Amino acid sequence: MTTVKTLRELRAAIAQARAEGKQIGFVPTMGNLHAGHVSLVEIAAQRADFVVASIFVNPLQFGAGEDLDKYPRTLAADREKLLAAGCHLLFHPDVEEIYPHGMGDQTRVSVPGVSEGLCGASRPGHFEGVATVVTKLFNMVQPDLAVFGEKDYQQLAVIRALVQDLNMPIQIIGAPTQRAEDGLALSSRNGYLSAEQRAVAPALYRGLQAVAEALRRGARDYQRLIEQAQAQQQAAGFVPDYLEIRNAVNLRPAQVDDRHLVILTAAHLGNTRLIDNLVVEPASQ
DSSP: OEEEOSHHHHHHHHHHHHHTTOOEEEEEEOSOOOHHHHHHHHHHHHHOSEEEEEEOOOGGGOOTTSSTTTSOOOHHHHHHHHHHHTOOEEEOOOHHHHOTTOSTTOOOOOOTTTTSSTHHHHSTTHHHHHHHHHHHHHHHHOOSEEEEETTSHHHHHHHHHHHHHTTOOOEEEEEOOOBOTTSOBOOGGGGGSOHHHHHHTTHHHHHHHHHHHHHHTTOOOHHHHHHHHHHHHHHHTOEEEEEEEEETTTOOBOOTTOSSEEEEEEEEETTEEEEEEEEEOOOOO
Protein backbone atom coordinates (compact mmCIF):
# COMPACT_ATOMS: atom_id res chain seq x y z
CA MET A 1 0.00 0.00 0.00
CA THR A 2 1.25 3.44 -0.97
CA THR A 3 0.52 6.58 1.04
CA VAL A 4 0.24 9.97 -0.69
CA LYS A 5 -0.49 13.40 0.73
CA THR A 6 -0.98 15.62 -2.32
CA LEU A 7 -3.54 15.75 -5.10
CA ARG A 8 -0.73 15.56 -7.66
CA GLU A 9 0.55 12.28 -6.20
CA LEU A 10 -2.98 10.92 -5.91
CA ARG A 11 -3.85 11.63 -9.51
CA ALA A 12 -0.58 10.12 -10.75
CA ALA A 13 -1.32 6.87 -8.88
CA ILE A 14 -4.91 6.81 -10.12
CA ALA A 15 -3.79 7.44 -13.69
CA GLN A 16 -1.40 4.49 -13.48
CA ALA A 17 -4.17 2.20 -12.20
CA ARG A 18 -6.49 3.41 -14.97
CA ALA A 19 -3.78 2.79 -17.57
CA GLU A 20 -3.66 -0.81 -16.32
CA GLY A 21 -7.41 -1.13 -16.87
CA LYS A 22 -8.29 -1.31 -13.20
CA GLN A 23 -11.64 -0.38 -11.70
CA ILE A 24 -11.29 2.09 -8.82
CA GLY A 25 -13.03 1.61 -5.48
CA PHE A 26 -13.01 4.32 -2.82
CA VAL A 27 -13.62 4.45 0.93
CA PRO A 28 -13.43 7.94 2.50
CA THR A 29 -12.81 7.99 6.27
CA MET A 30 -11.73 10.32 9.04
CA GLY A 31 -9.34 7.73 10.45
CA ASN A 32 -9.30 6.14 13.92
CA LEU A 33 -10.40 3.03 12.10
CA HIS A 34 -12.33 0.13 13.63
CA ALA A 35 -13.80 -3.11 12.28
CA GLY A 36 -16.67 -1.19 10.68
CA HIS A 37 -14.28 0.81 8.51
CA VAL A 38 -12.32 -2.35 7.72
CA SER A 39 -15.50 -4.00 6.42
CA LEU A 40 -15.99 -1.10 3.99
CA VAL A 41 -12.49 -1.55 2.58
CA GLU A 42 -12.99 -5.30 2.29
CA ILE A 43 -16.22 -4.76 0.33
CA ALA A 44 -14.43 -2.29 -1.97
CA ALA A 45 -11.67 -4.85 -2.50
CA GLN A 46 -14.25 -7.45 -3.50
CA ARG A 47 -15.88 -5.10 -6.02
CA ALA A 48 -12.90 -3.20 -7.48
CA ASP A 49 -9.36 -3.91 -8.69
CA PHE A 50 -7.71 -0.91 -7.04
CA VAL A 51 -8.86 0.36 -3.65
CA VAL A 52 -8.27 3.91 -2.49
CA ALA A 53 -8.98 5.00 1.08
CA SER A 54 -8.72 8.52 2.42
CA ILE A 55 -8.08 9.68 5.96
CA PHE A 56 -9.05 13.30 6.43
CA VAL A 57 -10.60 14.84 9.54
CA ASN A 58 -12.82 17.35 7.80
CA PRO A 59 -13.17 20.57 9.82
CA LEU A 60 -16.04 21.75 7.63
CA GLN A 61 -18.44 19.17 9.07
CA PHE A 62 -17.72 19.93 12.74
CA GLY A 63 -19.90 22.47 14.50
CA ALA A 64 -19.07 24.79 17.37
CA GLY A 65 -18.32 22.83 20.52
CA GLU A 66 -17.90 19.52 18.68
CA ASP A 67 -14.87 17.28 19.01
CA LEU A 68 -12.64 18.32 16.09
CA ASP A 69 -9.57 19.01 18.23
CA LYS A 70 -9.86 15.84 20.27
CA TYR A 71 -10.85 13.57 17.39
CA PRO A 72 -8.33 10.69 17.61
CA ARG A 73 -5.53 10.57 15.05
CA THR A 74 -4.15 7.02 14.83
CA LEU A 75 -2.38 6.95 11.47
CA ALA A 76 0.10 4.12 12.14
CA ALA A 77 -2.59 1.72 13.36
CA ASP A 78 -4.93 2.85 10.58
CA ARG A 79 -2.34 2.08 7.91
CA GLU A 80 -1.90 -1.46 9.23
CA LYS A 81 -5.66 -2.08 9.16
CA LEU A 82 -6.04 -0.69 5.65
CA LEU A 83 -3.18 -2.80 4.33
CA ALA A 84 -4.63 -5.96 5.87
CA ALA A 85 -8.07 -5.18 4.41
CA GLY A 86 -6.78 -4.91 0.84
CA CYS A 87 -6.26 -1.18 0.36
CA HIS A 88 -3.79 -0.20 -2.36
CA LEU A 89 -3.54 3.56 -1.93
CA LEU A 90 -4.05 5.79 1.10
CA PHE A 91 -4.71 9.49 0.53
CA HIS A 92 -3.85 11.38 3.72
CA PRO A 93 -3.95 15.09 2.85
CA ASP A 94 -3.44 18.12 5.06
CA VAL A 95 -6.27 20.62 5.46
CA GLU A 96 -4.47 23.01 3.10
CA GLU A 97 -4.51 20.38 0.35
CA ILE A 98 -8.30 20.04 0.55
CA TYR A 99 -9.07 23.71 1.23
CA PRO A 100 -6.17 25.62 -0.36
CA HIS A 101 -8.03 28.95 -0.15
CA GLY A 102 -9.38 28.37 3.32
CA MET A 103 -12.88 27.32 4.24
CA GLY A 104 -14.44 30.77 4.36
CA ASP A 105 -14.50 31.15 0.57
CA GLN A 106 -15.00 27.45 -0.18
CA THR A 107 -17.83 26.58 -2.56
CA ARG A 108 -20.38 24.59 -0.54
CA VAL A 109 -22.57 21.68 -1.64
CA SER A 110 -26.02 21.47 -0.07
CA VAL A 111 -28.37 18.49 -0.46
CA PRO A 112 -31.97 19.45 0.38
CA GLY A 113 -34.61 17.08 1.64
CA VAL A 114 -32.73 14.09 3.02
CA SER A 115 -30.27 16.30 4.91
CA GLU A 116 -33.05 18.04 6.84
CA GLY A 117 -34.16 16.97 10.29
CA LEU A 118 -32.59 14.19 12.36
CA CYS A 119 -28.82 14.87 12.57
CA GLY A 120 -29.29 17.75 10.14
CA ALA A 121 -31.37 19.56 12.75
CA SER A 122 -29.11 18.67 15.67
CA ARG A 123 -25.89 19.57 13.85
CA PRO A 124 -26.53 22.60 11.61
CA GLY A 125 -24.14 22.72 8.67
CA HIS A 126 -22.89 19.18 9.26
CA PHE A 127 -24.25 17.63 6.08
CA GLU A 128 -23.21 20.61 4.00
CA GLY A 129 -19.68 19.95 5.25
CA VAL A 130 -19.99 16.26 4.47
CA ALA A 131 -21.45 16.84 1.00
CA THR A 132 -18.78 19.40 0.18
CA VAL A 133 -15.80 17.27 1.18
CA VAL A 134 -17.23 14.11 -0.40
CA THR A 135 -17.81 16.00 -3.66
CA LYS A 136 -14.21 17.22 -3.58
CA LEU A 137 -12.86 13.75 -2.80
CA PHE A 138 -14.97 12.18 -5.54
CA ASN A 139 -13.58 14.69 -8.02
CA MET A 140 -10.05 14.01 -6.82
CA VAL A 141 -10.24 10.21 -6.87
CA GLN A 142 -12.87 9.79 -9.63
CA PRO A 143 -13.80 6.30 -8.46
CA ASP A 144 -16.08 3.82 -10.17
CA LEU A 145 -17.63 2.89 -6.84
CA ALA A 146 -17.56 4.10 -3.25
CA VAL A 147 -18.55 2.30 -0.05
CA PHE A 148 -20.24 3.91 2.96
CA GLY A 149 -21.59 2.39 6.15
CA GLU A 150 -25.32 2.11 6.83
CA LYS A 151 -24.70 3.06 10.45
CA ASP A 152 -24.65 6.68 9.27
CA TYR A 153 -27.97 6.15 7.50
CA GLN A 154 -28.81 9.78 6.85
CA GLN A 155 -25.30 10.46 5.58
CA LEU A 156 -25.62 7.55 3.15
CA ALA A 157 -28.96 8.97 1.93
CA VAL A 158 -27.35 12.39 1.46
CA ILE A 159 -24.50 10.93 -0.59
CA ARG A 160 -26.82 8.86 -2.74
CA ALA A 161 -28.91 11.94 -3.48
CA LEU A 162 -25.77 13.98 -4.18
CA VAL A 163 -24.48 11.47 -6.72
CA GLN A 164 -27.85 11.14 -8.42
CA ASP A 165 -28.61 14.86 -8.55
CA LEU A 166 -25.16 15.84 -9.84
CA ASN A 167 -25.00 12.96 -12.35
CA MET A 168 -21.81 11.51 -10.95
CA PRO A 169 -20.90 8.17 -12.60
CA ILE A 170 -20.21 6.50 -9.25
CA GLN A 171 -21.90 3.43 -7.79
CA ILE A 172 -22.65 4.00 -4.09
CA ILE A 173 -22.63 0.82 -2.01
CA GLY A 174 -24.12 0.74 1.48
CA ALA A 175 -22.41 -1.64 3.90
CA PRO A 176 -24.23 -3.24 6.87
CA THR A 177 -23.61 -1.78 10.32
CA GLN A 178 -20.92 -3.64 12.23
CA ARG A 179 -21.73 -4.26 15.89
CA ALA A 180 -20.01 -5.44 19.04
CA GLU A 181 -21.23 -8.72 20.50
CA ASP A 182 -23.59 -6.83 22.81
CA GLY A 183 -25.18 -4.99 19.88
CA LEU A 184 -23.53 -1.58 20.16
CA ALA A 185 -22.84 -0.13 16.72
CA LEU A 186 -19.12 0.29 16.17
CA SER A 187 -18.09 3.93 16.16
CA SER A 188 -14.92 5.93 16.73
CA ARG A 189 -16.82 7.84 19.39
CA ASN A 190 -17.31 4.70 21.48
CA GLY A 191 -13.77 5.30 22.68
CA TYR A 192 -14.99 8.35 24.59
CA LEU A 193 -17.25 6.21 26.81
CA SER A 194 -16.23 5.32 30.34
CA ALA A 195 -16.43 1.66 31.37
CA GLU A 196 -19.76 2.33 33.09
CA GLN A 197 -21.16 4.15 30.07
CA ARG A 198 -19.95 1.42 27.72
CA ALA A 199 -21.97 -1.10 29.74
CA VAL A 200 -25.10 1.04 29.32
CA ALA A 201 -24.60 1.94 25.62
CA PRO A 202 -26.06 -1.28 24.07
CA ALA A 203 -29.47 -0.27 25.46
CA LEU A 204 -29.69 2.19 22.56
CA TYR A 205 -29.88 -0.65 20.05
CA ARG A 206 -32.14 -2.76 22.24
CA GLY A 207 -34.62 0.11 22.22
CA LEU A 208 -34.61 0.14 18.42
CA GLN A 209 -35.16 -3.61 18.39
CA ALA A 210 -38.19 -3.22 20.65
CA VAL A 211 -39.73 -0.61 18.34
CA ALA A 212 -39.00 -2.79 15.30
CA GLU A 213 -40.66 -5.79 16.92
CA ALA A 214 -43.75 -3.73 17.72
CA LEU A 215 -43.93 -2.60 14.08
CA ARG A 216 -43.61 -6.19 12.88
CA ARG A 217 -46.50 -7.14 15.16
CA GLY A 218 -48.68 -4.49 13.54
CA ALA A 219 -48.30 -1.43 15.78
CA ARG A 220 -48.99 1.79 13.87
CA ASP A 221 -49.13 4.46 16.56
CA TYR A 222 -45.70 5.79 15.70
CA GLN A 223 -45.77 8.65 18.18
CA ARG A 224 -46.58 6.34 21.08
CA LEU A 225 -43.76 3.97 20.10
CA ILE A 226 -41.35 6.90 19.93
CA GLU A 227 -42.39 8.26 23.33
CA GLN A 228 -42.05 4.84 24.95
CA ALA A 229 -38.60 4.28 23.45
CA GLN A 230 -37.33 7.70 24.51
CA ALA A 231 -38.65 7.15 28.03
CA GLN A 232 -36.66 3.90 28.11
CA GLN A 233 -33.57 5.76 26.89
CA GLN A 234 -33.90 8.26 29.71
CA ALA A 235 -34.43 5.52 32.27
CA ALA A 236 -31.21 3.86 31.08
CA GLY A 237 -29.24 7.11 31.50
CA PHE A 238 -29.34 8.60 28.01
CA VAL A 239 -30.32 12.15 27.14
CA PRO A 240 -32.36 11.65 23.93
CA ASP A 241 -31.67 13.88 20.95
CA TYR A 242 -34.18 12.34 18.56
CA LEU A 243 -35.89 9.05 17.81
CA GLU A 244 -37.94 8.94 14.64
CA ILE A 245 -39.60 6.45 12.32
CA ARG A 246 -39.12 7.35 8.68
CA ASN A 247 -39.56 6.00 5.18
CA ALA A 248 -36.39 3.97 4.58
CA VAL A 249 -36.10 5.07 0.94
CA ASN A 250 -36.58 8.85 1.04
CA LEU A 251 -36.35 9.57 4.79
CA ARG A 252 -39.71 11.31 4.81
CA PRO A 253 -41.83 10.91 7.97
CA ALA A 254 -43.34 7.43 8.02
CA GLN A 255 -46.89 6.91 6.78
CA VAL A 256 -49.07 4.01 7.85
CA ASP A 257 -48.95 2.43 4.39
CA ASP A 258 -45.13 2.58 4.03
CA ARG A 259 -43.65 -0.88 3.51
CA HIS A 260 -40.01 -0.06 4.23
CA LEU A 261 -39.25 1.85 7.42
CA VAL A 262 -36.15 2.90 9.28
CA ILE A 263 -35.98 3.79 12.97
CA LEU A 264 -33.28 6.35 13.64
CA THR A 265 -32.01 7.66 16.94
CA ALA A 266 -29.36 9.86 18.49
CA ALA A 267 -28.77 10.23 22.20
CA HIS A 268 -26.11 11.53 24.55
CA LEU A 269 -24.49 9.29 27.11
CA GLY A 270 -22.41 11.60 29.25
CA ASN A 271 -20.55 13.83 26.81
CA THR A 272 -20.71 11.30 23.97
CA ARG A 273 -23.35 11.48 21.25
CA LEU A 274 -24.27 8.06 19.86
CA ILE A 275 -26.37 7.33 16.78
CA ASP A 276 -27.95 4.14 15.50
CA ASN A 277 -30.69 2.92 13.18
CA LEU A 278 -32.61 -0.19 12.27
CA VAL A 279 -34.45 -0.91 9.02
CA VAL A 280 -37.71 -2.82 9.41
CA GLU A 281 -40.55 -4.08 7.24
CA PRO A 282 -43.76 -3.65 9.25
CA ALA A 283 -46.62 -6.10 9.32
CA SER A 284 -49.04 -5.84 6.39
CA GLN A 285 -52.28 -3.99 7.03
